[in-house]
Amino acid sequence: MDRTDIRLGVDIGGTFTDVVLEVGATPYSTKVLTTYAAPEDAIMEGLHKVCAQAGIAPSEITQIIHGTTLATNALIERSGAKTALITTEGFRDVIEMRTESRFEQYDLNLSLPEPLLARNHRYTVRERVDARGEVLISIDRAEVEALVDQIGNAGYESVAVGLIHSYLNDAHETLIRDVIAERFPDIMVSLSCEVSPQMREYERFNTTAANAYIKPLMKSYLGRLKGRLAQEGVQCNVFLMHSGGGIIALESAAEFPVRLVESGPAGGAVFAADIAARYGLEKVLSFDMGGTTAKICLIKNQTPKTSRVFEVARTYRFKKGSGMPISIPVIDMVEIGAGGGSLAHVDAMHQIRVGPESAGSEPGPACYDRGGKRPAVTDADLVLGKLDPENFAGGSFNLSRINAEAALHEHLGVTLDMDTQTAAFGLAEVVDENMANAARVHAVENGEDLAEYTMIAFGGAAPLHAGRLCEKLGVERLLVPKGAGVGSAIGFLRAPFSFEANRSVYMRLSDFDAPSIRELLNDLAQEARVFVRTCDADAEILTEYKVYMRYSGQGWEIPIQLTSEQAENPDAETFLKLFEADYTALFGRVVEGMDVEITVWSANATTPPQKPENINQSQAKQQATTQNNREIFDAALGTSVEAEVHLRDELAPLARVSGPAIITENETTIIVPSSRQAHAQPDGTIDITLKKEALQ
Template sequence: MRESRIRLGVDIGGTFTDVVLEKDGQQFSTKVLTTYVAPENAIIDGMQQVCDKAGIKPADLGQIIHGTTLATNALIERRGAKTALVTTQGFRDVIEMRTESRFEQYDLNLSLPEPLIPRQQRFTVSERIGAQGEVLIELVKSEVEKLVDHIIDGGFESVAVGLLHSYLNDSHEQLIRDVFQQKAPDIMVSISSEVSPQMREYERFNTVVANAYIKPLMKSYLGRLEGRLREQGVECAIFLMHSGGGIISIESAADFPVRLVESGPAGGAVFAANIAARYDLDKVLSFDMGGTTAKICLINDKTPKTSRVFEVARTYRFKKGSGMPISIPVIDMVEIGAGGGSLAHVDSMRQIRVGPESAGSEPGPACFGRGGTRPAVTDADLTLGKLDPNNFAGGTIKLDEGSSASALVNELGNKLEMDALTAAYGLVEVVDENMANAARVHAVENGEDLAEYTMIAFGGAAPLHAGRLCEKLGIKRLLVPTGAGVGSAIGFLRAPFSFEANRSVFMTLSDFSSQQIGQLLTDLENEATSFVRSCDDQAEILSEFKVYMRYSGQGWEIPVALTVEQAMAPDSEEFKRLFEAEYVSLFGRPVDGMDIEITVWAVNATTPTPAVDRVHELEQGCEARSSGTRPMFDPAIGQTVEAEVALRMNMHDGDFVNGPAAITEDETTVIVPSSRLVIKQPDGCLDVISK
């Protein structure tokens, strides 16, 4: 295989598929409408477009990195395979009973997501592993064989195996998989001790069920994609972005597709962290708004905040606790149904509501002229003058202002006695306030003051709304990077190869075993490193160690990072000091006289992140050349103003534009409110600051 440094990043979103090609330091990008029936078609189309722009053939590509919302959408829309769950006798209903906690105490009509697998598709075996990993009831192979025959007769495509305490002893899960491979090799099997070897049955069972549920779909899609790319002459390796912010091989992605949930947003967070490093920013709010959702992430010390549990398919206004928990390493972010395609309606209280339902790309917002009749955020942006109807997506999609106005009046205006402009104003203020509230709550939950943060905005719709969001949040500085419209796809090209291995082994500091810990962390390091080696067998690999600790009696633990030295020569007093320092930073004081417990151990193997050049920031210089003006509604003052229009490609380093203004480019438009001015920095970023 010929080596090439030409790389392609591909992000499939709910409305657009973004494709970015990097060659000799240059970027070539495009946005094409996502093709839901066969998502690979949009990838092939976008790849051909950027290859033509770069003057190369697909065969010249050296690496393809792909992220997708397909796994998330399959879980939300319940489009997975016919799946069976095999579990320990007596634990058949764990995924339905959940944790019995109520996220909304006084709601008598509480709505929770139905389990992915109905009760009649859950089966049990007579076995039992104890809390220390000992075998209490031996699993009998003949019982498993009868169960496998029954599952074969049921026409199941995929099986999830989740047994009690299998994260400590996986022998019974391995036996079940072995029997399936012998008797039914065509049925895909996922075992919880590999997918999510962590304590807490509900989260672990739910994660392995989700993996099994989407595995046939994702395996089929990845196989089709690889085949189509090979037909186009592409010979290079194909990698997938995972939800933890790293890259894994296409083979690993096919085996563990649950790790692809949130892969697109993770790329965006990596992109924002790269910008933060270039500007030496320690407190950054990443704001990614696409066609279907808006994602908000805190980035401290140039590193996105991470978590090991997150939720999908929330049923209660995106409220924490109302979704399906997935227990895998993930970049911690808040996601709400607010994108360019999010649809608006009037509720029973005569209030405008926006999202989570989205027009997507089929039919798309009303202004797309593809059959949409309900108003989307994009329709409101067009009516308010934020978008140029003749220059959307580089002029490839002509927007129909009349259709937008009609949709706004029919759905909102007639019910609330508003004209199209007022309805658009109300719609946009609602969606902006929804996003601002989500950011405020996320910051408070993490003990942060957003006034100290810089916002980095990207995604096709984010630059249209970021300036107003900064006004609402009291954020003084906003950066809109080059390629903001395809930011997540660029982030894929900045991500390291990485994989996190974790395992639950309960231990107290009063019963601390240095030898056991050393062996456990070594095993996890070897496991994580082997995944990374499957992607790149030559690269340098770094190991990052983390343990999750709590005081005895507490329900949840906090992450504590270890250096290599602390991991390889574990000491109980050092572990206590590190835990108490983290605990005090979160809660203000330690708890005296209580033992400390360790529940989860994790090792992340990663290739080094390349160093970035620090940007030499410029003050405002010359006023940028104007391309004219256009009327634009400014929600901060509640009236239409005459806004300056400038082409981003014509701005020179240090050029500035006073708001109100619209800075246009092929993939998005940057709206500069009346309260701000924008300066172009040497790396191409637009620096939007308070006047």
């Protein structure tokens, strides 16, 4: 056996930890409950299970790629380290003032989210750098030393340093770091010039504060994980999935943990893009639903859409602007609190509300019989017949229908005067409609018609709800790939090593300076390549370039892709043509007579993507037969129906299954509604489409 072919993917979710082992082309996978106090315990449990399945020793693993929600959860739950912010005098309240925009214009009682760091944790120094990077007020080292002593004696574990315009001149920030290192070497430091060297101080300061806030937690966890792996004889390299859809070294992840905030969902988007490439699909709606959240992403031309700013921990109905902005490269997706563990309640208007609060794995939904008393989405799925209580998660534990019914009755049925099944139906419809609305809004924001898209569903809960979601959205085709229950972990194993470096340098096209641009892009490319080399010193590296451009006076930019040739030989006319083409595609017209400006420059170094094998798609040839049936509730019909139950592993290639039907496997369950039919593709993917009579 070739040792280089044994790779492990691990995804820590809010409820389950997914572990996938690939020995050559053969996958082995398992799901274990996440252990919050020590997440590495669940990893080790899953590692031993898949190694036993494969008949190998843990020491034979040659590469581990890991993604986690720990960073996200720490920001949402405000459970990070005691952190201080040092900023320029006069800018102490930037992270509290935000951008002064209202995310809900007509709510007279609107409450803005509390800043990550309270005011008495924010400190200032007298210094000033202008918008050209020139020093207006020099920093006083003696003042810095006195401030650092004050911070160190107050017991802070971590310090964020964010000074005005430090992305153009980092001398003052690096001096502060040097003083902290000399006087309090145990305090961790995050500099905005390294974490997010971009304009817009609110986003930059907040991102740096978030990095500092979670840095001690993530460094401690990653150190413990490496130690536990060493105890098991696992000596291979450990890499982390970052939010932009690539892989970075463990050491880089520990230094910049804010880049891990969307690592799990990013792995899912990579997984969906890989399936899209195998099936030759140009427009895909990626639907990832786990135990805590649901993630929806648009994938065009087999490439997930990316962004350089996103929000975590939205507090007001998931509205844009109500969360914590993080300014890092990220795969653009909408994420809502709708997972198997999402809890339901009745609000003051006597309406069922679901999420964002989740039961997680401790105690979990009521049906887990681990102490949970409130109804969760999984409880509704069980009562509606979608889940087999004796064969959940591969039979690793049984579900209690009695507990699920009791929770639904007590918290929904009594208040709303409805029976248990109706309460479960209402809960499921609310969560499905929430996800459908999120998908519609995301599509409208991107100018897309979802009727032209194919849905790819994965995650432990997505195949249970994807069929109903397609009915609501008018999506005619749904693919549930093999390994869907652990899709994000598989995505980690498909991702390239990559790192994106960016920097804000303001320039108008009328002042276009080609030599300076060439030097800037080369510097960014070199910076990005250094990070990739820490993962694989000998790999081939490709470099992708982007510039963010806008008309003078506009508030936001659009990303413009450059070829390597255009980056090496920058030309103002070429830049303008590229900008006008993309601007016209987005807004329908150009603005005549206006100067154009560039605000952010970016270089992404990446190893070549894996070339997926194309699937020879075929129509089903024969109807699958089964002796097993189970009653399920069909939401579109509003009644219970008799559904065939099939084991996914026993479905022959090209076998056809007519809905209503249930297709079960160890890590998830696929529900085929009455309006749909499914057939098994040669690679094991379940291809679900509208029945012919439904099209008429």
